Amino acid sequence: MSRGPALRVALLGAGVVGSQVARLLTENGDEFAARIGAPLELVGVAVRRPARHPEVPAHLLTTDVAGLVARDDVDVVVEVIGGIDPTRELLLTALRRGASVVTANKALLAEHGPELYEAADAAGADLYFEAAVAGAIPLIRPLRESLAGDRITRVMGIVNGTTNFILSAMTADGVGYAEALAEATRLGFAEADPTADVDGFDAAAKAAILASIAFHTRVGASDVYREGIAEVSAADIRAARRIGCTIKLLAICERLTDDDGGEAVSARVHPVMLPDAHPLAGVDGAYNAVYVEAESAGRLMFYGPGAGGAPTASAVLGDLVAVGRNRLAGGRGPRESAAADLPARSMESVSSRFHISLDVDDRSGVLAAVAGAFAEAGVSISTVRQEGRDTGGGEGAALVVVTHAAPDTVLSDTVARLSELEYVHRVTSVMRVMGDLR
Amino acid sequence: MSRGPALRVALLGAGVVGSQVARLLTENGDEFAARIGAPLELVGVAVRRPARHPEVPAHLLTTDVAGLVARDDVDVVVEVIGGIDPTRELLLTALRRGASVVTANKALLAEHGPELYEAADAAGADLYFEAAVAGAIPLIRPLRESLAGDRITRVMGIVNGTTNFILSAMTADGVGYAEALAEATRLGFAEADPTADVDGFDAAAKAAILASIAFHTRVGASDVYREGIAEVSAADIRAARRIGCTIKLLAICERLTDDDGGEAVSARVHPVMLPDAHPLAGVDGAYNAVYVEAESAGRLMFYGPGAGGAPTASAVLGDLVAVGRNRLAGGRGPRESAAADLPARSMESVSSRFHISLDVDDRSGVLAAVAGAFAEAGVSISTVRQEGRDTGGGEGAALVVVTHAAPDTVLSDTVARLSELEYVHRVTSVMRVMGDLR
Known part of the structure; x- marks a missing residue:
């Protein structure tokens, strides 16, 4: 042979x-x-x-x-x-x-x-x-070769097993981040120094690679916006459950259209509230999965063990x-193609829907004041819900706002402004939402 | 450029x-x-x-x-x-x-x-x-190239959208095969002559291709055992629901070890009861998905639109x-590899677990007689359950048997023998089971 x-x-x-x-x-x-x-x-x-x-x-x-x-x-x-x-x-x-x-x-x-x-x-x-x-x-070969005749519009993946294990444990057992991290370390799913995983550096490197391949362009680690999972609280997880969502740390690579009609790419890593019906929401433990959207192919998913x-x-x-x-065969395989050479955009160019929980005074006028702050910033509210205090301690009520898509920076400004409102005790959770809420 | x-x-x-x-x-x-x-x-x-x-x-x-x-x-x-x-x-x-x-x-x-x-x-x-x-x-490129350094042991796929649409509709709406087929035709998911789809010819051709690529061997359409979905009844679907399963038409390609230690392959298409927790069980409507098991890679799944x-x-x-x-580059891509050249085995070499529903007399001694028939054939019973008659008409009870893995031909003989038992009115459903039942 x-x-x-x-x-x-x-x-x-x-x-x-x-x-x-x-x-x-x-x-x-x-x-x-x-x-x-x-x-x-x-x-x-x-x-x-x-x-x-x-x-x-x-x-x-x-x-x-x-x-x-x-x-x-x-x-x-x-x-x-x-x-x-x-x-x-x-x-x-x-x-x-x-x-x-x-x-x-x-x-x-x-x-x-x-x-x-x-x-x-x-x-x-x-x-x-x-x-x-x-x-x-x-994943690399399918993106680089099988989908080379298509236009990929988005790649969204659970690409870090350690953080997925921790978030799955927080969701299943109701424990906090520290406890889930300790369990992951004990079971060998997290390293002694978990920084690269929990702070999203590992996922960001993978996002850079995926974006480069998917969009035929060059995206480096420094082009990737990065938030880890250390700030995700048990209250965030409960808030997600209440709206039928699961929190996942996602690497997201998107093709964007600039205001002048030109194309660009965004690559980012951050926690996301994802509706339970989304194929990525059911990917638990140390498993990885990558969800790809392309103009002709539609929606594809690749699933399997991400490490080991x-x-x-x-x-x-x-x-x-x-x-x-x-x-x-006397040759070599297909080269990397950076033919599209699209610019990478920072989070300022990215719009997301947000889920925001606030501890507020339990009195009339609060909703109007909060809604006013969003309106002033030009952020459109999708739903708002008042509910029993989740975080305990003191009098007051909890207000949960889900926005329509808003630019990331505008949202940050709005949250800063909310914190300064007289009626608002504390902004308890701010998280991006992807997919269709029920 | x-x-x-x-x-x-x-x-x-x-x-x-x-x-x-x-x-x-x-x-x-x-x-x-x-x-x-x-x-x-x-x-x-x-x-x-x-x-x-x-x-x-x-x-x-x-x-x-x-x-x-x-x-x-x-x-x-x-x-x-x-x-x-x-x-x-x-x-x-x-x-x-x-x-x-x-x-x-x-x-x-x-x-x-x-x-x-x-x-x-x-x-x-x-x-x-x-x-x-x-x-x-x-799928072809990942199997042929990405997994070329591994040993694939099994490929199991929902590769025909028409039959998956029909089975999904039967499961969701409780309708029979004929009604679900009519709906599929009306919506354009089935052709005027649906034979190639519902009788499994289309899936069998794909099974031959997948087995050839996965096992580096040559498997033709005539090597593929084939059963379609025309015999799947609403009673089968209900029986599957009762044990936490969904019925899917699967293309299954397996690496077998012969009695003498030699290797062979099996390729087949037939309906299967699949536990709801299996990743393929949730693939509904016209979507396709292929589940691959390999010695080193573990379990992978590929999911997306299968046609259009x-x-x-x-x-x-x-x-x-x-x-x-x-x-x-002055050349060509990797050739098909048929290096392994493994023989293709018929269903006689394949063992499956079976789910069998029987209409029986509602009197003592029935269970013993049925269990005896299985024992005589050397087929080991995993669970047996008596329940209310499902199919209506006449007196009697329903008996549901799930076997351990048994050779396909032995099982057919056993079912033939069951039909002849005095206490047994009718064998109402015989279906293979894959995955771990709860």
């Missing part, structure tokens, strides 16, 4: 993902050879402490990662060590001498994607990264097979 | 899908050119009656379809006319002279796939068919962009 010369693979990292990649390459070698038409040969595995990797044949282990990527008999470098430095330089070295690269490094791609794409282009090498977004869920050693290894190995097939 | 020579496209058919392809090619020409790096040029549209297509520029229309595919200035043929003859010969002609082919023709691929793949291979041309299964849902002019055109155009990019 194997007609071509072996494709020689260097593996950088043998942690949770890398060890699975090494194992599967060895165990399923014959299948890979048959599918590609040439065998895959693992020629080196760069690790920090070789003694910790008894599962990898000793002669393959090396601590000289720079030496490994510079070897001119290496056809493809698989990078699963993460981080920006020295990883960026290592991958550039590999690409510049014509080796293809398969990486799961979302942060690096979001920060330095263009530089890496250009190096790959210049050398005629492949740069694949299916594993960088949503683990094993095929084996699922991520599946994505890495799929890319490796693609590199192998391309090499054997 | 456009650096390459134009890719010259011949379109066969200008019906629901073809007219959308022609429209989008014209309207979004600049975007295609930018994404591919070369423009797409529509050079001819073959139709039966040119007068019926005022939307297509008159100079492009031709009734000479054989002449169009034989033109040596055509780089790619897009086929959306369907049917086996003369379509098969037309596409072979195109492939043999080196033109690539993009087709939505599931029946042709399921019947003559190998012949077409071989012609494409021999000529170094692309043969793409994302639109043949599940409309705009990216625009969604199918989206899939066709995605393939067209891929052909264009491949041509420009």
Whole structure:
């Protein structure tokens, strides 16, 4: 079956993902050879402490990662060590001498994607990264290739398992953020330092990648507006339940039309109240799902495990097979296309509906005063509801306002103004709403 | 932006899908050119009656379809006319002279796939068919490329919108099959002659394609076991509701292990009782969804509109962009891989759990007699329940049996034997069950 010369693979990292990649390459070698038409040969595995990797044949282990990527008999470098430095330089070295690269490094791609794409282009090498977004869920290839004949208008995803686990636990058990985070840490769903996850950095890097691919343009991590979940309270969750919604941390990439008719893109990460009937609302625990809207295709959803050693290894190995097939065909796969080159817009250009809860005086005139503040700012109210105090402590009532779509900045100003109203004790919750409320 | 020579496209058919392809090619020409790096040029549209297509520029229309595919200035043929003859010969002609082919023709691929793949291979041309299964849902490329580094164990899909619409209506409205079919016809979800859909031929063709791609082997339409939904009764639907299940017509492709440890595949289409908690159970109306299980990736689901002019055109155009990019890179995309070459097994090799409803005498000894018949056949019973008669008419009781997994043929024999028991009036429903019952 194997007609071509072996494709020689260097593996950088043998942690949770890398060890699975090494194992599967060895165990399923014959299948890979048959599918590609040439065998895959693992020629080196760069690790920090070789003694910790008894599962990898000793002669393959090396601590000289720079030496490994510079070897001119290496056809493809698989990078699963993460981080920006020295990883960026290592991958550039590999690409510049014509080796293809398969990486799961979302942060690096979001920060330095263009530089890496250009190096790959210049050398005629492949740069694949299916594993960088949503683990094993095929997403990059469907967006870049299957939907290349369509116009994607929006990509909306649950792309961080840690925060989804925490929000699911808060919803199911009624616990607060701190308690849910502690549980996630105890069960291994959150890292000791959960900042990258809970503050939305991880999701923002993925949003940058998704927006770049979906809109044929270049969106970097710094173009992505970012709010995490640390401010989401049990009261927010209860407020969402009352209007038939679930709170999810979403990465949202949208095609916008500017006032002058020109096109632009927005990429952002923030918590959202999502109606229970929305396909993303039912995605619980550590699962990931990405919802795509395109002009011709309509609404699509991709769902699956978003992380973990084996699922991520599946994505890495799929890319490796693609590199192998391309090499054997004497070429490379489709390049990244940044042809549309659309400008990225900040939150100032984005309009959202908002759900706002206020603690107010329980007396007449309050509703008029609050409605007046919205009217003054030009924010149109969809519904307003008075209800029993949710947060306890003191006299008063709770007022819940859902607005029609309003510019993000205008809304912030309005909320600031509400806080200053005599009747308003406190703005207890402000959250964006997506989808159709019942 | 456009650096390459134009890719010259011949379109066969200008019906629901073809007219959308022609429209989008014209309207979004600049975007295609930018994404591919070369423009797409529509050079001819073959139709039966040119007068019926005022939307297509008159100079492009031709009734000479054989002449169009034989033109040596055509780089790619897009086929959306369907049917086996003369379509098969037309596409072979195109492939043999080196033109690539993009087709939505599931029946042709399921019947003559190998012949077409071989012609494409021999000529170094692309043969793409994302639109043949599940409309705009990216499925072929994810299975063939993204999951090429994994071992897919099962693919299970709702791939026919007509039957899903009918079963959804039967479930939601409690109506019988005939009434739901009439409603589907009235609303345009079923054709005047619904045979291909309701008898499972359409789903079986898609099962053959999915099994071939997923298992790197060749599965034809004749290898697929097929049962339609015409026998599904309102009583079946009610029986499913009572055990927390929904009835769906599924295309199921499985990797099997033979008794001697060798591997084989099974592809089949039949109605299934699926627990409401299963992700496929909630897919209603004309939507399609495909659930994939793989050793490393775990469980994935792909969801979206399964038919319609625009969604199918989206899939066709995605393939067209891929052909264009491949041509420009001087090559072609990954070939079909039939490397595994696994034998296809008939239903005799497949085991399923079954849900069986019986009308029986309402007297002691019935349960023992029925249980005895199962025991004699070696079929293990999971649960048995006696309940009020569901089907009306006459005295007696209803007995509902759910079995553990049993070979399909053994089960058929058992059901035949049950019918002959003195106490048993009638076997009212026999249906396979998948997933975990609550």
